[in-house]
Amino acid sequence: MRSRALRLAFRVVLAMAAVYVVGLGLLFAQQRSLVFPRDERPVSAQSAAIPGLEQVSLKTSDGETLVAWVLPPRGDKPVLLFFHGNSGNLARPLRIERFKALTEDGTGLFAVSYRGYGGSTGRPSEEGLHRDAAAAHEEAARRFGADRLVAYGESLGSGVAVRLAAEARVKALVLEAPYLSALSVAGRRYPFVPARLMMLDPFRSDEVIGRVRVPVLFLHGERDTTVPFAEGAALYNLANPPKRFVRFPDGHHRDLIDQGAIPQVQMFLDDVAAGSLPDTQVRTVGVSKEGS
Numbered sequence: 001m002r003s004r005a006l007r008l009a010f011r012v013v014l015a016m017a018a019v020y021v022v023g024l025g026l027l028f029a030q031q032r033s034l035v036f037p038r039d040e041r042p043v044s045a046q047s048a049a050i051p052g053l054e055q056v057s058l059k060t061s062d063g064e065t066l067v068a069w070v071l072p073p074r075g076d077k078p079v080l081l082f083f084h085g086n087s088g089n090l091a092r093p094l095r096i097e098r099f100k101a102l103t104e105d106g107t108g109l110f111a112v113s114y115r116g117y118g119g120s121t122g123r124p125s126e127e128g129l130h131r132d133a134a135a136a137h138e139e140a141a142r143r144f145g146a147d148r149l150v151a152y153g154e155s156l157g158s159g160v161a162v163r164l165a166a167e168a169r170v171k172a173l174v175l176e177a178p179y180l181s182a183l184s185v186a187g188r189r190y191p192f193v194p195a196r197l198m199m200l201d202p203f204r205s206d207e208v209i210g211r212v213r214v215p216v217l218f219l220h221g222e223r224d225t226t227v228p229f230a231e232g233a234a235l236y237n238l239a240n241p242p243k244r245f246v247r248f249p250d251g252h253h254r255d256l257i258d259q260g261a262i263p264q265v266q267m268f269l270d271d272v273a274a275g276s277l278p279d280t281q282v283r284t285v286g287v288s289k290e291g292s
Contacts, residue, residue: 035156035182035201036086036116036124043091043118045069050100053109060135064128066112067119068136069099070143073108078171078269079144081136081164082111083129083157089118094254098154101262107269108144112136126159126182126201133164147171150269153178155227155253159203166211172272173216174265177224177253179231180206180238188228209238215277216243217268219261221251241279244268250286260285 045055053071060066069090073079080102084095090113103109114132115122122128140149146169153161158178165173179185182203209216216239220232229247236245248259264285271277 036114038087038114038117038124039089039092040116041089041118043067043089043113047091048096048099050096050103053099056139058112058135058139060115060122060128060131062128062131064115064122064132065120066115066132066135068110068112068139070111070140071099071103071109073144073148074106076273077106077108078150078273079108079110079140079148080152080174081140081149081161081170082109082152083133083136083154083160083164084111084114085155085157089113091118095154098257101257102152102265105266107266108148110136110140110143110149126203129160130163133160134168137164137168137170141169150174150272152176156182156203159205162205162212163208165214165216166208170214172214172269173212174219174268175216175232175235176219176256176261177221177227177232178205178218178235179203179227180235185227185231205235206238209235210240213240215268215272216240217265218243218245219248219256219264220245221248221253221256221259223249223251224253226253242277243279244277244281244283246283246285248285 045053050071053069056068056070058066058068084090088095090111099109099111112132113120114124115128116124149170150172151161151165151170152174154176158175159182161173161175182201183199186199218232218236220229222229236243246264248256251259
């Protein structure tokens with residue numbers, strides 16, 4: 001009787017182990033669809049309804065053709081070399097709203113659609129996105145000069161922007177909802193998965209941020225459940241000065257514009273231009289309803 005129960009328990013454990021291994025296999029095979037939940041439909045700059053915005057195409061070093069939206073700056077304003085988050089495409093309504101707000105004061109824009117995203121050829125991967133960033137930087141620098149370029153990374157794009165700023169000439173770096181690494185975010189979200197062994201695209205910003213030698217602005221919401229606030233705060237601690245961290249007590253992952261992020265970006269860019277940025281600075285914008 002006891003041996004029968006042991007055999008049954010052993011079979012149950014084996015079955016559970018088999019299900020776990022099969023689940024890991026499926027997760028490994030499908031991970032890039034989870035990391036890059038993209039919208040492949042073509043995009044049109046006209047849909048953004050931003051006066052002066054044009055759509056251009058550029059080639060990467062490995063032969064892919066990318067779509068980019070370009071808005072020239074007014075006067076001596078900088079140009080944001082924008083790297084978007086992992087979902088949707090350039091024409092996502094919230095993204096267009098961000099573009100409008102960021103460029104309202106005359107700041108220029110060069111926003112690239114990653115490979116495999118709306119209108120661009122290829123399939124996304126970490127190395128592919130870094131090639132896309134290099135191609136975007138080359139074309140933006142040709143048009144406007146590298147000294148006017150500010151790398152801007154939104155969520156997933158923060159990892160792209162960090163590496164670009166470490167390897168190419170830019171004036172400054174803006175990181176919205178950044179992470180230590182995609183690996184650490186995956187580890188928090190899927191603690192039962194050996195992410196370190198399985199992840200193809202780890203985006204190790206924690207290993208790269210120390211090579212960035214330009215001013216950096218961090219923007220993060222304390223209620224962000226997609227990329228936890230602790231991730232951005234930890235990356236800030238690893239960054240070289242001058243650096244500024246702006247925390248939004250009521251901010252989530254996608255609503256920092258509503259929380260007052262745009263004036264903070266504009267103030268940072270003005271301070272960079274004036275050379276008046278302190279070595280380190282932490283600001284709080286807005287007051288949590290729970291604390292008011």
